[in-house]
Amino acid sequence: MPSLKEVKTKIVGVTKTAQITKAMNMVASAKLRGAQEKMEAFRPYTAKFNEAMSNLSERANTGGSYPLMEKRDVKSVELIIITSDRGLCGSFNSNIIKLAEQKLKEYEAEGKTVSFICVGKKGFQILKKTGKVRKTYADIMGTFQMFNAREIATEVSEHFLADGGSDRVELLFGEFKSVAIQRPATKEFLPVQPLEAAEGEESGPQISGEYIYEPSAEDIMDVLQPLYLNVMIYHAMLEVGASEHAARMTAMDNATNACNDMISNLTILYNKARQAAITAELMDIVGGAEALK
Amino acid sequence: MAQQIALEVVTPAGAVVSEEVDIVNAPGYGGDFGVLANHAPFLSTIKTGILSYEIGKNRHYLMVSGGFCEVSNNKITFLVESADFGHQIDVERAMRAKERAEKRLAQASAQDESINLARAEASLQRALIRLKAANFK
Numbered sequence: 001m002p003s004l005k006e007v008k009t010k011i012v013g014v015t016k017t018a019q020i021t022k023a024m025n026m027v028a029s030a031k032l033r034g035a036q037e038k039m040e041a042f043r044p045y046t047a048k049f050n051e052a053m054s055n056l057s058e059r060a061n062t063g064g065s066y067p068l069m070e071k072r073d074v075k076s077v078e079l080i081i082i083t084s085d086r087g088l089c090g091s092f093n094s095n096i097i098k099l100a101e102q103k104l105k106e107y108e109a110e111g112k113t114v115s116f117i118c119v120g121k122k123g124f125q126i127l128k129k130t131g132k133v134r135k136t137y138a139d140i141m142g143t144f145q146m147f148n149a150r151e152i153a154t155e156v157s158e159h160f161l162a163d164g165g166s167d168r169v170e171l172l173f174g175e176f177k178s179v180a181i182q183r184p185a186t187k188e189f190l191p192v193q194p195l196e197a198a199e200g201e202e203s204g205p206q207i208s209g210e211y212i213y214e215p216s217a218e219d220i221m222d223v224l225q226p227l228y229l230n231v232m233i234y235h236a237m238l239e240v241g242a243s244e245h246a247a248r249m250t251a252m253d254n255a256t257n258a259c260n261d262m263i264s265n266l267t268i269l270y271n272k273a274r275q276a277a278i279t280a281e282l283m284d285i286v287g288g289a290e291a292l293k
Numbered sequence: 294m295a296q297q298i299a300l301e302v303v304t305p306a307g308a309v310v311s312e313e314v315d316i317v318n319a320p321g322y323g324g325d326f327g328v329l330a331n332h333a334p335f336l337s338t339i340k341t342g343i344l345s346y347e348i349g350k351n352r353h354y355l356m357v358s359g360g361f362c363e364v365s366n367n368k369i370t371f372l373v374e375s376a377d378f379g380h381q382i383d384v385e386r387a388m389r390a391k392e393r394a395e396k397r398l399a400q401a402s403a404q405d406e407s408i409n410l411a412r413a414e415a416s417l418q419r420a421l422i423r424l425k426a427a428n429f430k
Contacts, residue, residue: 041307048303048372052336052363146305146374211365214337215322223322223338224361230374234305 004277007270011263018259024088025252032179032245039176039238049231055211056221067161068225069192076113078134078166079103080156080189082173082236083123084244085141090254092174092182092247093122099184100127100172115166117156119237134159141241149234157229160190173236174243180250182243189232192225296330299368300346302355302376309376310355314346317369319362328369335364339373341419343426354379356426358419382427391420 081100083093100116100123107114114132118124121138135155140148159165168190175185213220300317302310317328320342328335341358360373394417401410 038306042305044308045303045305045372048363048370052361052372056336150374210334212333212335214326214335217336219322220336220338220361227360227374231305 002269002273004270004273007266007273011266011270014259014262014266018256018263021252021255021259025249025256028089028245028248028252032242032249035238035242035245039242042235042238046231046235049228053224053228056217056224066192066221066225068157068190068229071191072167074112074167076115076166076168077107078115078117078156078159078169080117080119080152080169080171080233080236081123081127082171082240083118083120084240085121085139086244087122088251089244089248090251092244092251093120094126096172096174096184097123097126099186101130103170103172103186104130104132117152119152119233120240141237141244144234144237144241146230146234149237150230153226153229153233157190157226166190171232171236174240174247176239176242176246179246182247187232187236189229192228298328298330298332300371301368302344302357302371302373304373304376309378310346310353312346312348314348317344317346319344319371320357321362328364331367332364332369335362337362339371341415341422343422344371344376354426356382356423358422377423377426379426379428382423384424384427387420387423387427391417391424394420 079100081096083096087093104114115134116123116127116130116132118127118133118136118138120141124133124136124138127133137148137152156166156169160167160169168188171187171189173185173187174182176182211217297313297315298317300310300312300314301308315329318325319328319337320340322338322340325342326337338361339357339359342356344355344357346353346355355376355378357371357373357376360371362369362371364370394413397413398410398417401413
């Protein structure tokens with residue numbers, strides 16, 4: 001039976017931990033709201049963008065080839081891994097990293113070389129052991145803006161276009177399904193996939209007649225494709241941002257519950273120890289009195 | 294009252310403008326252009342520059358950077374990376390950005406790094422236009 005004091009210290013310690021996890025849970029839920037608002041604000045932009053892109057690619061596909069759409073024999077694959085900067089969010093980051101490691105194994109088995117671009121500190125911390133990280137962008141997940149996404153997209157596409165660079169780029173990130181569900185997801189990044197017209201949502205009035213393009217449709221495509229890449233990265237970062245907070249919320253909620261369970265168990269233990277001590281003392285007194293008779 | 298056209302300016306951070314306006318002037322790829330009501334379907338890329346529109350006798354100015362615009366069904370939509378009203382622009386911050394870009398420009402040209410040069414030039418241009426837009430209130 002542990003001593004009374006030991007149990008008491010432990011209870012105090014666990015209570016403090018519970019306070020911290022509770023606070024972190026609340027902070028995460030506030031941040032989640034912010035992240036979700038950011039996602040919400042971004043939605044009209046992507047919707048409109050995709051619409052224009054699919055509209056354009058229908059028209060511009062016939063002529064001209066675009067270096068960013070060029071499909072080559074895949075010899076080297078680049079994976080962009082987007083994780084959070086901070087831990088304490090359950091298995092959220094490790095799921096993404098596991099997926100990355102699995103991909104690495106698959107591609108290497110096929111004799112392809114793999115390189116990583118890590119966005120967010122957590123991915124880098126684990127993946128640096130593989131020695132394949134080409135570039136890292138850490139400590140931006142809290143405050144990222146469009147220009148961060150642009151920087152990453154530019155870096156990646158320059159590498160894609162360069163001789164001896166990557167032939168294919170994939171994006172790995174945590175998809176935000178709901179507050180309760182986040183799962184790792186993969187998206188083809190480069191070469192740019194020709195967009196199909198949005199499924200099912202073509203109820204809007206069809207535009208009659210041809211568009212006037214300025215400059216030509218092909219030139220607009222040239223400008224839009226890099227923008228599209230920016231949008232994709234930005235979108236993935238938003239998803240990871242929201243997922244991270246949601247995952248942390250759940251993790252911290254679980255931690256708080258676990259703490260409360262521990263506290264109630266420890267309290268029982270404490271009471272038992274207290275009773276045992278009282279009993280022992282009583283026995284002493286009774287024993288002493290008996291001896292005096 | 295003349296016919297109006299619906300203007301929408303959308304950035305990654307949300308919609309900035311959504312109004313019925315009389316005329317829109319925008320910095321297109323091949324030079325500035327104006328759009329009135331019932332314009333033919335039209336698609337153009339947008340340079341960093343000043344977008345302005347008129348409602349009644351009031352003219353409003355926005356600084357926009359990089360994107361494209363689409364005109365269809367009497368509606369003009371701008372998809373740009375950033376859009377700020379002239380009066381919202383932080384002049385001091387823009388000044389600092391300008392100085393920073395100038396410094397980097399000098400550095401980059403000394404070391405002959407074409408990529409950095411292009412980036413510095415772009416950010417200098419953004420800063421200059423932002424300052425210009427700040428003068429139109």
